[in-house]
Amino acid sequence: MTGLVFAVLALLASAVSLASPTVRSTAPTVVLDRGTFVGVDTGLNFQFLGIPFAQSVAGTARLRLPKPNLPYTGIHNATTFGPGCLQQASTTPVPPGLLPSSISNASAPPTSEDCLTINVVTPASFTPKSRFPVAVWIYGGGFETGMTSSFDGGVIVNRSIALSEPVVYVSMNYRLSGFGFLASQEVKDAGLGNLGLQDQREALRWVQKYITAFGIDPTKVTIWGESAGAISVGLQLVTNGGKTEGLFRGGFMESGSPTPGTDITMGQTVYNQIVAETGCSGSPDTLECLRIVPVDTLLAAINATPDILNPNQGLNITWEPRVDGVFLPESGQNLVAKGIIADIPIVNGDCDDEGTIFSVTLANITTDEQVSDFISRNFFPGASSSQMANLLALYPQDPAAGSPFDTGEQNALTPQYKRLAALQGDIIFQSPRRFLFEQRATKQPIFSFLSKRGKSTPFVGAFHSSDLQNIYGGGELTDYLVHFVNHLDPNGPLVTGETFAWPRYEPSHPQMLTLLDAPLPALELTTDTFRLDAISFVRNLTFQSDGIL
Template sequence: MIVRVFLACLAAGGMAFGTPTSRATAPMVTLDSATFTGVASGSINLFRGIPFAQPPTGNLRFNLPKPIQSYNGSYSATSFGNACPQQAIQLPASNLLSENATYYLNTLFGPLANPISEDCLNLDVWTPATVTPTSKLPVVVWIFGGGFETGGTSSYNGSAIVQSSIDLDKPVILVSMNYRLSAWGFLASSEVKAAGVANLGLQDQREALRWVQKYITAFGGDPSKVTIWGQSSGAMSVAMQMLANGGNTEGLFRGAFMQSGSPLPVGDITHGQVYYDSIVAATGCSGASDTLACLREVPPATLQEAVDATPNFFSYQSLKFAYVPRVDGVFLTDTPQNLVLEGRVANIPFVTGDCDDEGTAFSLTSLNITTDSEVYTYVEQNYFPEATRSEINGLLSIYTANLTTGSPYDTGTLNGLTPQYKRIASLQGDLIFQAPRRFFLQNRSRFQNTWSFLSKRLKTFTDVGSAHGTDILNIWHGEELTTYLVQFANDLNPNGDANLLTWPQYTMSSPHLMTFLDGPTPLAITQDTYRADGFTYLTSLSLKYHPL
């Protein structure tokens, strides 16, 4: 029953924006020579679909975002803007899955309802209704997740965050932006690198942050008090923004808050060459002297079909992302983990955390793997093709097929969909989420204020446990994590006056975790020392081989 209640709430409030109860007077804001009219909803004003860059269409497809020089005229900011093109994904389907697991997948990873178009670089702003241009409120900028392949701002109710901040008497302004996804935002190849147009999704985010600096004062925000916050690939994006330009924030943000995402073990941009070549061939651009220029002229439907034919995060290769931020020599001058080791990281306070069973949902597409030899082949071919037999055997000697040590963790022999499912879920979740988070903290907690968390809620959720995304309930419905976020945005410290458990800083000597639990004791302080051998081994392989 608790799972059904959770998912019903998630669908109703956290992941879908309902129709607001409007007041008689619609809010208005002036930007340059233009007037934007938004929506009044109780104690909150919201402005939707504001363009922050020129449409990335025509010659601007696969090109850097171009800022809008000046606004003129009148704009209706009452409806969400277009979401960016999405890569089609096929959700895992198996007669082995429970009804709850299937419902979870459809709720968190189902398609968007709002319009989709390449003309999609727009953002939304939520403010307390009482703000004025002199209010100087802290600003939280939300970057949504979706594996860098799907997602949009309309899936999240920013009013919940702003209302919680009002109730805490620590009001904030929330901004969320759409950014280019999949091949449109993360096309990677030698051609893309040579043209200087890599990591466009991150560049879009950066452009939105520049827009905040220029215009947020008109909404009552303080451009010197910006916190960037994301979940999943949104959190990975936050981490990449901290590493961009060698750690130079350009004054765009002063704090970071990450849910299930850290500096990824990605390699050079040429790691995406195979997907670029596939799209070029599928669109008829193979014979062009300039294949990138040819792709800019391909009809949208043709390009969509070609992109959809490439792997997604629910393909067999799972978290071996086809489209992901990669080293381009400009935005990311080295691998993210090398940049962390070299200290080329924004020196700002940050919060980062994970769900306990990050890898379960993404291991539902490899249920045909049932033997030790098949696991060996999958790990070698998918993540570490250059590793030695000894190295892979060493990894698998740590991540064994013992059901009692696999993910969902702490569930004994339960949830063993196949003899190897919990093993693969443990390995993938640690490789992409948990080990990178601990690596980040171990290398940065000596130099900047850091806090970390672990969500073990919904542990009894059949098949997937405390799966990726289950922590959304903790924050989009005014739960404890919302309070910690609001206090962090105000004071660069998640602690405050609220009657919550004090969240200690993370240090090498005391790697504290704020742990979210089911039951009568919802919060506890635990130590970030679990699966140390596995994390260390995965990190060493990642630093050597850069599996993504």
């Protein structure tokens, strides 16, 4: 759940030069309906930015389902990104030096309530008859932060050209925090849960309607995301009874899988708090009142709720997809257990130390009793004392057993830090991923990876989102993504002419492509059997909490 957002990636991306650009004398244009959109010519690629894919969701249209854009007319400047959707401000202080600068010092580009825009980056050679495949990017950020302008899709397109496997890159903004994931009985009764996921789905429908004008084959769409974006991909796979509606044919997930989830009414306490702080408590229709209060008033109330680094909740985040009876009839993990998931090829992997950056603020937890209370309260409220004792035995206090893994006694910020990091990483990331594979790997093509790069990063190791520096920096994952978008298989020749085969995941021999630190190329195959008993126990506790065991 990052997004916390990688401004550094833009610098990384700009340093990647694959060929000398040739800028043409006229700007690229594309016609949609009766509207002409004027884009940017960067040399190797054309970029059409900030195109509205839905009607405004500001003001009285707030907290409503997205509606398709009206037919385009006139001439439109598509040379700059649209504003990001409103972001949740973090009020949790983090001691200096504990988080990588790309996470802790992210810049704050413009934001707006009217934010549902889409971006298309094409090879400069495109024509309406090119029929390129497309990678549709969904950003992360814990469903609290994130925006498309933080990521340079030109890196992906340029690399695909160098590999002679051109792809088109598409990204969309979607509503966040209380604007996109408000939860309560009132929201459930109105059928308005998971609006952020509904925004994503509307953007995918836009792709089907308009994308041929950009030289794309609409039957060759891969949805791809990281963190909250990867969880979003997983939930797009299980919604609608697992039917894709022809919107996509592959899924590429970095640090996220179909997740457990509570009923949307479990957000009632936070909803009531927001209603009170906005002065809507006396309204006969509190949801309608929230639509007409000034947006700054509503945002301030949302910002007063716990953010993703809050030391009382950790990765039990305030704003998350929930079971709403419409987009999600059951939790994502329940739907996977019942076989309700799109039968398409999947890539899904994690970083080795997923839980570290979300545990640096938990310095107040120093005893076994406090660890047990924190984990049971936030993740397994129905667990018995004996079950919690068994869980802590499987995740011992010994720093050498904790995360960052394989770093011995180092990085032990507090006596319980590495233990908490191991627990949070496995509960939220590793367990759902492994369960997905156990359920589906014999039924559909699945490829798994593990990024262990960056182990020397102080305190956080191969932290959550560190793999983004590989894929948006033009590393191996970029190549594998391009191959997958083209062939639904990540394998293909690297630019050096060498090939490192990435086998399909098989439950009887669960191999993972593993990215290691230098010397490069540092790739190997490892077996997905780490912490086998511990993660199995986590899975069973999760199922018990979800009510399916």
